[in-house]
Amino acid sequence: MEPLLRCEDVEVFRGNKRILGPISWQINSQERWVILGPNGSGKTTLLQLLAALIHPSKGSVEVLGQKMGSVDVFELRPRIGFTSSAIMEILPADEKVIDIVLTAAYGITGRWQEDYDLWDESRAKALLNIFGVRELGERIFRTLSEGEKKRVQISRALMADPEILLLDEPAAGLDLGGREDILSRITSYTSEERAPATVIVTHHIEEIPAGSTHALLLKDGQALNAGEINETLTEANIEKVFGVRVSLSFNGQRYSAVARD
Numbered sequence: 001m002e003p004l005l006r007c008e009d010v011e012v013f014r015g016n017k018r019i020l021g022p023i024s025w026q027i028n029s030q031e032r033w034v035i036l037g038p039n040g041s042g043k044t045t046l047l048q049l050l051a052a053l054i055h056p057s058k059g060s061v062e063v064l065g066q067k068m069g070s071v072d073v074f075e076l077r078p079r080i081g082f083t084s085s086a087i088m089e090i091l092p093a094d095e096k097v098i099d100i101v102l103t104a105a106y107g108i109t110g111r112w113q114e115d116y117d118l119w120d121e122s123r124a125k126a127l128l129n130i131f132g133v134r135e136l137g138e139r140i141f142r143t144l145s146e147g148e149k150k151r152v153q154i155s156r157a158l159m160a161d162p163e164i165l166l167l168d169e170p171a172a173g174l175d176l177g178g179r180e181d182i183l184s185r186i187t188s189y190t191s192e193e194r195a196p197a198t199v200i201v202t203h204h205i206e207e208i209p210a211g212s213t214h215a216l217l218l219k220d221g222q223a224l225n226a227g228e229i230n231e232t233l234t235e236a237n238i239e240k241v242f243g244v245r246v247s248l249s250f251n252g253q254r255y256s257a258v259a260r261d
Helices: 043-050 073-079 085-090 097-106 118-130 146-158 176-190 235-242
Strands: 005-014 017-027 032-036 058-063 080-083 164-168 197-202 214-219 222-228 246-250 255-259
Touching: 005 043, 017 043, 017 058, 017 222, 032 043, 043 058, 043 164, 043 197, 073 080, 080 085, 080 146, 085 146, 097 118, 097 146, 118 146, 118 176, 146 164, 146 176, 176 197, 214 235, 222 235, 235 246
Parallel strands: 032 197, 032 214, 080 164, 164 197
Antiparallel strands: 005 017, 005 058, 214 222, 246 255
């Protein structure tokens, strides 16, 4: 079986500065990856490549069997669920929550003259329910809290039944209760048999959802380690990535780390 996503000798430049790569990496079906690294390590840039939002400067990226540069990205993107702060900024602030989710079925960000059937509406409501915000369906998007908006955006990302789900720091900026709730809901959804493969970006070990199977550790745009999470997420590797010695704990579901002398 071909991988869902594959990068081969990928590099991304901004001007004369290389901000990512070279990196070779692949994701297979039913895997649940976490990309971990400090600020500026290239995590978001890599996720944008996987979401078919940007092209590599060098190397090749294959997404769902299609090589970037030789495929219509507008046909490819609906097969990819993607959330990020950049997407949040372009969602219509004055639109109803239910419409924020529904419009993803057409790959657009604002309700216009398109028609939706009962199946579309039922799916949108079901996804809002899964992520704990169904009662907010008639609310205006801009009136929601940061945590509520993140739940709506994940619901939107899943509306088109994507083959892969990419989440850029889904728990960033949330308080402890909000973080734990959204991570629990992500874990519950991605644990289902028909759930898409997932890639979650974070720079906090405590924000790695339970059930994550693989980890990619980035530093200065390069992959230091990648593989099964129990072999990749070690105290020695974390020190290499973040430059601090830590005591790493795993309670059977979630990881945590504290600095040590």
